[in-house]
Amino acid sequence: MxxxxxxxxxxxxxxxxxxxxxxxxxxxxxxxxxxxxxxxxxxxxxxxxxxxxxxxxxxxxxxxxxxxxxxxxxxxxxxxxxxxxxxxxxxxxxxxxxxxxxxxxxxxxxxxxxxxxxxxxxxxxxxxxxxxxxxxxxxxxxxxxxxxxxxxxxxxxxxxxxxxxxxxxxxxxxxxxxxxxxxxxxxxxxxxxxxxxxxxxxxxxxxxxxxxxxxxxxxxxxxxxxxxxxxxxxxxxxxxxxxxxxxxxxxxxxxxxxxxxxxxxxxxxxxxxxxxxxxxxxxxxxxxxxxxxxxxxxxxxxxxxxxxxxxPLLLGATDDEFTMIADRAPRALRVVPSFALLRPALRDRAVRRAYLAANRPQRAKGSAAMVGRFVTDHVFRSLVVRVAEARRNADAETWVYAFSWVSPTKGWACHCLDVPFWFDGLDRERVADLAGPHPPQSLADDMHAAAVAFVGDGAPGWPAWRTEPGTARVFGGDGLQITTSAYDNALALV
CATH class of the missing domain: 3.40.50.1820 (Alpha/Beta hydrolase fold, catalytic domain)
Incomplete structure (x- = not known):
C-alpha cells in the first residue's frame, strides 16, 4: 500500500x-x-x-x-x-x-x-x-x-x-x-x-x-x-x-x-x-x-x-503557568502585600527577600500576580532548573526553553497555551479561546520546527544548557532569542 x-x-x-x-x-x-x-x-x-x-x-x-x-x-x-x-x-x-x-x-x-x-x-x-x-x-x-x-x-x-x-x-x-x-x-x-x-x-x-x-x-x-x-x-x-x-x-x-x-x-x-x-x-x-x-x-x-x-532532553515552561487563577482572587486579598502572602510558603526570610527581589517587575503587577508567579516557579520553573542542573554531567545534552508569548484572552503566558504551537495546530478547535483569533503562525513555525528537529536529530537548534548554565531559548518574539537569564527569577527556590 x-x-x-x-x-x-x-x-x-x-x-x-x-x-x-x-x-x-x-x-x-x-x-x-x-x-x-x-x-x-x-x-x-x-x-x-x-x-x-x-x-x-x-x-x-x-x-x-x-x-x-x-x-x-x-x-x-x-x-x-x-x-x-x-x-x-x-x-x-x-x-x-x-x-x-x-x-x-x-x-x-x-x-x-x-x-x-x-x-x-x-x-x-x-x-x-x-x-x-x-x-x-x-x-x-x-x-x-x-x-x-x-x-x-x-x-x-x-x-x-x-x-x-x-x-x-x-x-x-x-x-x-x-x-x-x-x-x-x-x-x-x-x-x-x-x-x-x-x-x-x-x-x-x-x-x-x-x-x-x-x-x-x-x-x-x-x-x-x-x-x-x-x-x-x-x-x-x-x-x-x-x-x-x-x-x-x-x-x-x-x-x-x-x-x-x-x-x-x-x-x-x-x-x-x-x-x-x-x-x-x-x-x-x-x-x-x-x-x-x-x-x-x-x-x-x-x-x-x-x-x-x-x-537527550528538551524541557521548559511558560512564564506564568497558573497566574490567571490568582486573577480571580478576592479584592481584599489583592491589597495584602506580597511578602505577607508568601510568608507561609517561604518561611526563610533570606530566601523570601531574594525571591521578591528577583521578581520586582512581577511584584509591581500586584499581589495576585506575584502569588501566581510563585506557584509557577515553585511547581514548574524551578523544576526546569533543578533537572537541567542534575544533568550537567550527563552523556547526552539538555536543552531548555521558556515560553513568554502572552495570550490576548488570558493576559499571561499561561498553562497549556504553548501546546498548539508545538503541534502547529493554531487552527484547531478552541485554540482561539486561549490564544485569541490571530495567534502568530511564525511562532508556531519556530516551535514546531524545534520539536521536529529534536525528535529527528536529537537537537532542537540552540546551545545546550551546559554550554553556559542558564542558557535557554525564549519563544515569544521574533527571531532566535537566546538568553542565560530566562530562569533567574526562579533561582531562589532551587
Whole structure:
C-alpha cells in the first residue's frame, strides 16, 4: 500500500490487523490515522486495580477509525485544552498518526502523554492530532492511562503506580508494533505536557524504562513524586470516606463512579486559590509514587545519579503557568502585600527577600500576580532548573526553553497555551479561546520546527544548557532569542 492509495489503510499489529483512514489521500501531505488500538485488556473485573495485561489477539480486521474509551469519565468543563471523554471499558489504547504505512525508510516517532494533573485529561483531544508532525516526517502516537486513585492510589494487595505501568505497557506496544506503521522503534521520543511532562521525567528517571525510548521532551512538567507513606495515608483516608477496608477487596466492592466522586475528599478537594495553596503545601493529590520498586528514588535524585543520562532532553515552561487563577482572587486579598502572602510558603526570610527581589517587575503587577508567579516557579520553573542542573554531567545534552508569548484572552503566558504551537495546530478547535483569533503562525513555525528537529536529530537548534548554565531559548518574539537569564527569577527556590 502506498500514500496514493485511496483504499482504507490496514496494518497488521502483533495482536491482529487494524483498519484506519486516510487524511488528504493522494496528496503529498497524506497521512493515516489509526485510533483506539488496545495495548492492554480493559482494566475491569479481575483486572481492576491490577497491572495492565496484554490484549487478546484477534484475526478479523479491527476498525480503528474512532477514538477508544478514555479513563476520563466526564467532561470537567472549563479546561483549557479540549479533551473529551469517550465512554467504554477498553480505556488502555493508543492512537497512531503516520504519513505512510509502508516505507523503506523508518521514521522517527513521537509518543505523546496527555496532562490533566494525573486525574483528568484525554488522548482524544484534537490538539494532539499528529498530522502536522506526519507532514514533517514524524510518526506520532498518543496513549491513554488510568487516572486519579484508579491509576495511582495505594491499595493493600494491588500494585502501586498502575498508571505508570500503563505508560510502560503503551511504550512496549510502540516498541513491538511501530515499525508496521512506518516508525523506527530505535528512534522514539516521549513527550508530554503538565502531568504528561511529569510522566516524561518520571520515565526518564526509571531504570526499568530505559529501553523504551531514546529522547524526552517535557513541556511544563508537573512532578508528583509522592512518598510511599503519603500515598498509603491518602488511600486509607479515601477508604474511610467510602466506609470500606483499605484493601483490594474493599476497593473492588465500590463502583468506579463512587470512587471518582469521593477521591478529592481524601486530599482536600480544593479549588481556585485553594488549589494554588494546595499545590504549594501538599503537592499533587495523585500521581507517581516513590514505591521503592518500580520508582526507586525521587526523580531529580535519580537523574543526578545518571539514570537516563544517555538520552537527550528538551524541557521548559511558560512564564506564568497558573497566574490567571490568582486573577480571580478576592479584592481584599489583592491589597495584602506580597511578602505577607508568601510568608507561609517561604518561611526563610533570606530566601523570601531574594525571591521578591528577583521578581520586582512581577511584584509591581500586584499581589495576585506575584502569588501566581510563585506557584509557577515553585511547581514548574524551578523544576526546569533543578533537572537541567542534575544533568550537567550527563552523556547526552539538555536543552531548555521558556515560553513568554502572552495570550490576548488570558493576559499571561499561561498553562497549556504553548501546546498548539508545538503541534502547529493554531487552527484547531478552541485554540482561539486561549490564544485569541490571530495567534502568530511564525511562532508556531519556530516551535514546531524545534520539536521536529529534536525528535529527528536529537537537537532542537540552540546551545545546550551546559554550554553556559542558564542558557535557554525564549519563544515569544521574533527571531532566535537566546538568553542565560530566562530562569533567574526562579533561582531562589532551587
Amino acid at each position: 502506498t500514500r496514493s492509495s485511496t483504499d482504507a489503510p490496514v496494518v497488521h499489529t502483533a495482536s491482529g490487523p487494524v483498519r484506519g483512514f486516510w487524511r488528504d489521500a493522494g496528496a503529498p501531505t497524506a497521512s493515516a490515522a489509526f485510533l483506539g488500538i488496545p495495548f492492554a485488556q480493559p482494566p475491569t473485573g479481575p483486572r481492576r486495580f491490577a497491572a495492565p495485561v496484554p490484549p487478546e489477539p484477534w484475526s478479523e480486521v479491527r476498525d480503528a477509525t474512532a477514538y477508544g474509551a478514555t479513563a476520563l469519565r466526564r467532561d470537567p468543563g472549563g479546561t483549557l485544552i479540549p479533551e473529551p471523554p469517550v465512554v467504554g471499558d477498553a480505556t488502555l489504547n493508543v492512537n497512531v498518526f503516520t504519513p505512510t504505512v509502508e516505507d523503506d525508510d523508518a521514521l522517527p516517532v513521537l509518543v505523546w502523554i496527555h496532562g490533566g494533573g494525573y486525574t483528568e485529561g484525554s488522548p482524544a483531544s484534537p490538539w494532539y492530532d499528529g498530522s502536522r508532525f506526519n507532514r514533517d516526517g514524524v510518526v506520532t502516537v498518543s496513549l491513554s492511562y488510568r487516572l486519579g486513585f484508579d491509576g495511582f492510589g495505594h491499595i493493600d494487595g494491588a500494585p502501586d503506580n498502575r498508571g505508570v505501568r500503563d505508560w510502560i505497557a503503551g511504550l512496549e506496544w510502540v516498541r513491538a508494533n511501530i515499525a508496521a506503521f512506518g516508525g523506527d522503534p530505535e528512534r522514539v521520543t516521549i513527550a508530554g505536557q503538565s502531568a504528561g511532562g511529569g510522566a516524561v521525567l518520571t520515565l526518564l528517571s526509571m531504570p526499568s524504562a530505559q529501553h523504551l525510548f531514546h529522547g524526552a521532551l517535557a513541556v511544563s512538567a508537573a512532578l508528583a513524586d509522592i512518598p510511599a507513606d503519603v500515598a498509603r495515608a491518602r488511600g486509607e483516608r479515601l477508604a474511610g470516606v467510602l466506609e470500606i477496608a483499605p484493601t483490594l477487596e474493599g476497593f473492588r466492592s465500590v463502583s468506579e463512579s463512587r470512587i471518582l466522586k469521593n477521591q478529592s475528599k481524601a486530599v482536600g478537594g480544593r479549588k481556585g486559590l485553594g488549589l494554588l495553596s494546595g499545590l504549594i503545601e501538599d503537592g499533587l493529590p495523585w500521581g507517581p509514587v516513590i514505591d521503592g520498586e518500580l520508582i526507586p528514588r525521587p526523580t531529580v535524585d535519580a537523574l543526578r545519579d545518571g539514570i537516563g543520562s544517555d538520552k
